[in-house]
Amino acid sequence: MSPLNYLKNSGVGAIILAIVLILSGCSSPKSEIGNEDAAGEIYVPPGKHDEFYSFMSGGWTGNISVYGIPSGRHLYTIPVFSQTPTNGYGYTEETKAMLNTSFGLVPWGDTHHIQPSKTNGDYDGRWIFINDRNTPRIARIDLKTFRTDEIIEIPNTAGQHSSAFVSSNTEYVSANTEYSIPLPEPMGSGVDVPIASYKKNFHGTISLIKVDQKTGQMDIGFQIQVPPFDYDLGRFGLGVSKDWVFYTMYNTEQAHTLLEVNASQNDKDFVLAVNWKKAEQAAADGKGQLISSPYVHNLRNPETGIAESETKEQVRVLKPSDLQGAIYYMPAPKSPHGINVSPDGEYISEGGKLSTVVPVQSFTKMINAIQNNDTTGSIQDIPILKYESVLAYEVKDAGLGPLHVEYDGEGHGYNSDFISSEIVKWDLKTGKVLDRHPAYYSTGHLTVAGGDTRHPYGKYLIALNKITKDRYLPTGPEMFAGEQLFDISGDKMKLILDFPVEGEPHNGAELPASLIDTGQVQYFKLSENRNPYVTRTEHDTKVVRDGKRVDVYMTAIRSHFTPDNIEGIKVGDTVYLHVTNLEQEWDIPHGFALKGMLNSGMLIMPGETRTNVWKPLSPGIYPFYCTDFCSALHQEMQGYVRVSPENSDVKLTYGTNKDL
């Protein structure tokens, strides 16, 4: 929203703002609806599957929503950074450690940028990486289970918008500071400093997180201390530029208050280009310093399936002076936002945000400029390359408020415009505008299927619109965001579908269904369940008291629990309810809900064990039941726990189909 606010507050933009408001206040012009072919293009018959999976960051939902394309069907929501009481994610003993941080358990996140894992610059369908902007974290989702398997906290950073970007072969994920902060000694001056000492004491960091090629497991490789600008977005290079990573930034003014005015003063800000291969070598050579920066790393133990947390103490931080020949600034017009690299790796495009052009730099020219030392000075040991020396062209008439660019693999770039609400298509070699189409309203990111890979799939483009207004039946003041699907296979873009999506998706990624739909885990083999509280058969069910702790080892199968009658629980007990789903069939989860339970319900997948902790506060009979309609006798899938006063002598007994 910053361009809009900026314009509101700067008299300069009053006229533009008026145009915007008129545009977004109107309902769609007739020429944009009633596309007769569209119904056929998006129609996926009952029982048939979509061609693509679309993964959309949920923004303030903290999660990822999954859609089918072209139908726009909402397939699933993957819990990532937000506790999900509907299935127990982040509440059960098996999952709650996933949300641990150095601040404690942070139950919510703000997901922004989705990046699928890549091999040779193309999606490989293994994992999805995504960031939490608020509490700097990166999550890894396994695409065989659609589950969050790992979350790593990123120290020495804040407002972590500039992430999670993935290198060509998923060697690294990059995560970077938007809101600069002071760093601990000895790299910084300590963290308790006046805000007004921003220019002196605040720093940004670039983090390169190493990814294990086999397991996907992350660990922070190293960080680079950089000037306190607001690092906004980034992309690793592809093809010829694959050893480099590029980041946009604004606030080169180094403002720390009223940024919408004070960080919009300079006509040019920067793109930071880092040769990550050389930086990796510098770190391996022991350059920089290890500084004390505790951060929490959470990993689902592949043996037990239980999330475990580990606190790590140090990270290696490099300075630009350690990276001579490997780190440069390239000027870019006024507060650039998105940055995207063309499939061949040659063109690097930014959304000018507060300018009306999309600048496109040439990687070849950048290398030449570096070799010719074609610079205009430096900032904190980072040389600034000349704008004209690295520029391939500027896309003129790219619309107002250009934010992001993606590519179709057919020699075209597409940029989104927040202010003028449109998608603009241009020739990748010349920057000549070829087509433009309105979007409703105020597009943020856009995605072309595979649009940030070596070989985009093309065919579809999705506009992720920030403002919904009148596009759907109204739902009061709050509503879902609106996305729009375009067919880009012809010369002219065709709008073929509007579909509402959860939260505020910041970006998305489309992967062909065939990369993901084979090899999906359908259920977990009970014989391989290594949860220490598994109950494999009804004969093994038991209730065990140890002081005030009671462990209930319970099983669920269509359609009864064992035990389903329990007596002898007392007020003051802490009851661990370990429920194992004995089913071995796809899509037969059982749920578990207990009256008065204060944390969450549970959904237990076939062959899995889930544990919730219950502290009964008063005597009584507490019914429990299955919450997932499992069979025709699902209603009958119920039971009772008797809770007696703390000092009672009711014996601990339990069973199914017998009187206690």
Next chain:
Amino acid sequence: MIGFLWIVLISWGCSSSSKKTSEEEQSQQRSENGLTPFQLENGIGPITEAVEVGPIDTQMATRGKEIFLNNCSSCHKIGERYVGPDLQEVTSRRTPAYIMNMILNPTGMTQKHPTAHKLLENFAAQMADLSLQKDQARAIVEYLRSVNPDLEENDLPKNN
């Protein structure tokens, strides 16, 4: 509840499977409900040939008992009706192939086989598919033969 179940069953689409076996040879002789005499006697599923049994293999029956306790006993007891039918004399009522198909293809059986369908009507609980293998189902048959008091002479274990 039963009414709901019927609607589910009626509206459930049936997938077709081709079996290049004796049931295919009998395709000319399909009965009114579309099943071959082989299927009516031996069920529908991965077992498409009659399963010949000899004297009870006690080793296999012991293994079958363990598999039964781990997978079936949540719903089936020997000598009493529980969630599902009492299985004490099931080997007198059904062929080995029928029992194996019921274990390996419970949903297909209750949808398409008139006998299994009738049982679902009586018990209302759809039998769970526990993703067992053929050899496990065969071992369960051996165990069920061993608990049947109505043993034929040639069923008796060889060494007893």
